Amino acid sequence: MKYSVLLILTLCLGCQQTARKDISSAADLYPQDFLQQVEKLRDMALTDDTAYQLIESLTTEVGPRLGGSPADAAAVTWAMDKFKSMDFDKISLEPVTFRRWVRGPETAEIIAPFPQPLKITALGRSMPTPKEGITGEIAHFATIEDLEAATDDQVQGKIVYISNKMLRKKDGSGYGPAVKARSMTAKVAAEKGGIGAIIRSIGTDSHRGPHTGATRYQEGESTLPVGALSNVDADLLDNVLKRNKPVTVRYTLGSDWGDEYTSYNVIGDIVGREKPDEYVIIGGHLDSWDLGTGAIDDASGCGITMATASLIKQHIGQPRRTIRVILWANEEYGLFGARAYHAAHQHEMNKHIIGAESDFGAGRIYALASRADVASMPVFEAMAELLKPLDIPYVGNKGYSGPDLIPMRRAGMAVAGLYQDGTSYFDYHHTPEDTLDKVIPADIAQNVAVWVVFTALAAEYAGDFGFGLSD
Template identity: 45%
Template sequence: MRQTFISLTIAASLGFMLGGCAVSTHSTSADAKQESAITIANKTPELALAMQVKNASEESDLAYEIVKSLTVEVGPRIPGSQGDKRAVAWAEAKFNEMGFDKVYKQPVRVRNWERGFADAKVVAPFPQELVITALGGSIATPESGLEAKVVMFDSLASLSEADKATVEGNIVFLNTRMQRDKAGKFYGKVVPNRVAGAVEAAKMGAKAVIIRSVGTDNSRFAHTGVMRYDEEVEKIPAGAISTADADNLEAMFSSEQDVVLNINMQAKDAGWQTSYNVIGEFTGTEKPDEVVLISAHLDSWDEGTGALDDGAGVGIVTAAAKIIKDTIGQPKRTIRVILYAAEEIGLVGAYQYVRTNRESLENIIFAAESDFGAGKIYQLDTRFDEAVRNDPSDLYAALKSMGVELGNNTTNGGPDVSMLPNYGVPVIALKQDGTYYFDYHHTPNDTLDKIELDDIRQNQTVWALITAYIANSDFDPRPAPKR
């Protein structure tokens, strides 16, 4: 049962990348914009209110200021750590400071893991240092490190097909390159190296596994991220080397001499801790039991300050709700902002939210999560009841005038809301330009300076417009279509 749960968790956490990546049907022609403007001119009362919010948001830097506050005052916040505890206190205080009617926490049990020291060096044929980081959840090497010959594979599949005798007693190097893409669709093709590499290498008798970082940069920043063990398979250390060092290591194999590596990683399991989903609400005046749920995840990896992943999302959804309240007052439906715990280690807070609120999930009008940095939004994907999906045509026209096209109706939403359609909850995904997102993802380089003010303001405005429209309308896209 435990392994089944882990597999489902991994699948859900990757769902936002593996599915719903339809090709955008952008139209920037003057005719298209004119058509949108004509439609908006005949706007409904719901859109009239939402456009007031849009105009206010375009003059506000609140989302950026919230991310700045989080990254400066809290910084890294790996689940269960002291940084995580500070983040929970910060989020609760921020919601109260912003005047949310209801602020509360849901406890979430998390396994705390500490990265510790990590070092790697090529012993032969050409001695030099490599930049390495432990993968999240990895065990440590022996205190003195371990040294062995390296065997290189270009994919997890080629490792699985290899002769066990070529792998046994060696260090496996999984050297799969990630391609740059606006929608980040290649992440799902490469990330299995990180998640499952240690298990597959251990099955073949390897001493350890290292991977080419799951990233699109060409730098000496190593990308971390969660990995998994199988309780039926021996656990071996797992790390990632920077893409530049992966290039260097790959080139050494052309010498036709054995490549020998020494690795020392002293990560450790720090035991169970309690974290929290932190929730703020603006209660609806007419339909308080009907909920518009917008969210992000509060935790981050410990290498950078988590500005893009997912401080940006925290700022975007929190600011959107606050700007709505400040501009047009209390919404008709309840706006609920959830900052989920422990997304990075397997959507732990999201699953806890579903368990805790199982009996009231049917009250959610739609759910959404911002968790792909701060690149500009270019497409709205939905998972609405087909019979009513096209009803808010004025909203779609307003979005089109902002450069946001209507996409598919098959999305699972963001990672932490990806399980909700299974319960009939509609979801949306606001597709962001992720062309450079995986240059910084899970690295020490994920810092505030990577966020462009104009981009995060556009995100804030799109989220505020949609949330205000749905929260003040009778539009009801329930239930989500089954797939």
């Protein structure tokens, strides 16, 4: 998450669409009996445990699902079996090929002036250290921007350390300003002659478990072995640095690249009765980081959207358009599944009517947003009417959705954002603490109730949401 998605999400809150074409009531858009069915299913979903049972199953029977690992393959089998047992009309696999990244041993310690052990984890895609590790003096920078502005002399021959702290925000808006350090520190430090790179974890907790997440560089570019310290160990290192003495650290990271691997996007369709070749896209990513069991990131999104489509079919029937649930492959270290899907379907992007992704944990939904043609605003107003009993407002037409939809959004597909409370999300994100106990069944059920309203009305809408929208 999670990549730059939280930065994207923060841009849309509070934005209101002011332009309007002729406004139709919900009764003009949908038959009354259909709206009553959606209302009834919304209320029923609030006590339904289908999504929670899926989350429990995936985290218990498969567990951590790092892209390219044996559990990745097990998750694909799990997803196919679940789609079949839930009576989806069509189940398909689409290949996603990438180079595997494998985690290895991880150690860190302050050597001088005050010897202390440190908790560290490799950032995804990091190169390995030598077997003996990397030992060097710390070059401390408060932010990645400070490192970018530094001279080579300040960095050369040293281990770069970035100490910026992520701020806790309900909408996750503290993530964007902080996450650049995770993405770029190794690359920038290498370019300036550094010998190693470590960062404070991108998270809001005070636990001893560090946060992983992907670093970013292109093949052939300079980079360094890079790890993240737990926030409490970063605090410790900060306190040592305050003594204004040279600080020497040693760390080892055994993670490295493996061979090429093919995983799959797993797709379940509830086929449309009138427009089977037009799609409303929902889903979450099937992979996870390997430190926890991937409960909030993103077994929750998988369970929520699988349950949503299944319940609509069971209690309302076949939608006008196909509801396509995509469980995306290897989101975590590069949106590989998203990019492969777009490449395979770019000739029919205009058949992808609207999309939304659940990839921000297991918190309750508090707002709905869109990014669609103004002519479709009455549809979102109809959704907002049905969401009033859940106290969920529509917050405007400048919205964005999850990271796996970025390629399709850039290609012109309309998207919606179903915004979750992320106040505690970054306490657990990409850590060993991402486990099932963080998932509250009632909150998951509330998510499903909201997703039922969005998905049912989007799939039943006779018009469209626009295509070729500017990014």
